[in-house]
Amino acid sequence: MMDFHAYPDPEMMMLRLAQRLASELGETLRSKGAATLSVPGGRTPGPVFDTLSGADLDWSAVSVVLNDERWVPEASPRSNTRLLRERLLRDRASAAQLIPLRTDAPVPEDALETLTAGLVPHLPISVLLLGMGEDMHTASLFPGADNLEAALKDDAPPLMAMRAPGADEPRITLTAPVLKSALRVHVLITGAAKRTAIERAAKLPAREAPIAAILKDAQVHWSE
Numbered sequence: 001m002m003d004f005h006a007y008p009d010p011e012m013m014m015l016r017l018a019q020r021l022a023s024e025l026g027e028t029l030r031s032k033g034a035a036t037l038s039v040p041g042g043r044t045p046g047p048v049f050d051t052l053s054g055a056d057l058d059w060s061a062v063s064v065v066l067n068d069e070r071w072v073p074e075a076s077p078r079s080n081t082r083l084l085r086e087r088l089l090r091d092r093a094s095a096a097q098l099i100p101l102r103t104d105a106p107v108p109e110d111a112l113e114t115l116t117a118g119l120v121p122h123l124p125i126s127v128l129l130l131g132m133g134e135d136m137h138t139a140s141l142f143p144g145a146d147n148l149e150a151a152l153k154d155d156a157p158p159l160m161a162m163r164a165p166g167a168d169e170p171r172i173t174l175t176a177p178v179l180k181s182a183l184r185v186h187v188l189i190t191g192a193a194k195r196t197a198i199e200r201a202a203k204l205p206a207r208e209a210p211i212a213a214i215l216k217d218a219q220v221h222w223s224e
Contacts, residue, residue: 002187002202002215007223010190011047017188017221018051021127024184028126029058036063036122037096038174038182039088040131040139041070041080045188048129049088059095063122064088067130068140068162068173069101071108078169101159101172108161108172115172116159123158128182130218132211134193135166136201140173141210142166151175152206152213176206176213185218187211195222 007013021037028035039045066080074081081102089096099119105111130138137143141151142164151160156175163170179185189198198220201209 002198002218002220004220004222007221010223013188013190013221013223014047015051017129017186018048018055021048021052021129021186022055022057024127025055025057025062028183029061032126034061034063035126036065036099036124037127037129038065038067038125039084039129040067040188041083042131043083044131044190045129046083046087048188049084053088053091053093055092057092059093060097062093062096063099064093064096065099065119065122065125065174066101067128067138067179068171070167071102071170071172074102108170112157112159112161112172116157119158123178123181125178125182126184128179128185130179130185130187130211130214132187132189132194132198132201133166134197136197136204136209136211137164137166138187138211138214139179140164140167140171141176141213143208143210148210149207152210153177176210179214180217182214185214187215187218187220189220189222190224192224198222 145164
C-alpha cells in the first residue's frame with residue numbers, strides 16, 4: 001500500500017521533499033560510493049530541483065536520468081532535458097552526470113540501443129521521483145499508449161518508445177521493471193483532482209492506471 005503524506009502547503013512539501021531526496025542520496029553515496037537519481041520533467045518538480053541543486057553532496061558520484069523524454073530537440077521549450085539543466089543541474093548539482101534519453105535520431109526507436117547501453121550501468125535507480133497526470137499516467141506510460149502493455153511486463157527492456165493520444169509527440173520512457181526496481185520511490189502530486197486520481201489508481205490494474213505499477217512501495221507527497 002502506498003504511504004501517503006499530505007502537507008499544509010506546496011512550499012513546505014517541495015522543501016521537505018528536496019531534503020528527503022538529498023538525505024537518501026547521501027545515504028546511498030556513503031554506503032555504495034555512487035547513486036542514480038531519476039526525476040520527472042514538467043514544471044511541478046521545479047521548486048524541488050531548485051533546492052536539491054544546492055544540497056551538499058558529492059554530486060560527481062551521482063548520475064541523473066529523466067523518467068522520460070519527449071522526442072524534441074533540447075532547444076525546444078517542451079524538452080525535459082532543457083528543464084533539468086535549468087533547474088537541477090546547476091549550483092552544486094552541476095557536477096552530476098546526466099544520462100541522456102535523447103539523441104538526434106529522427107525517431108526514438110532508432111536510438112533505443114544506444115540510450116539503453118548508456119543507462120544500464122547506472123541501474124538500479126537509487127532514488128526515484130515520479131509525477132502523475134490526472135489520467136493516472138506516470139513517466140510516459142500513458143493509458144491507451146501503443147506500447148503500454150509491453151512496457152508493463154516484467155521482462156520489458158529498460159527503455160521503450162511510446163506514442164499515445166494524450167502525448168503530442170513521440171516519447172522515450174523508462175519501463176515498469178526499471179521503475180519498480182528503484183530502491184526508494186517517491187511520487188509528487190498537487191491538487192484535489194490528482195489526489196482523487198491516485199486514490200482511484202490504487203484500486204485499478206496498471207493497464208488502466210499505469211501509476212498503479214509502482215504504488216505498492218511508493219511514498220506519495222501531496223499538497224492542495
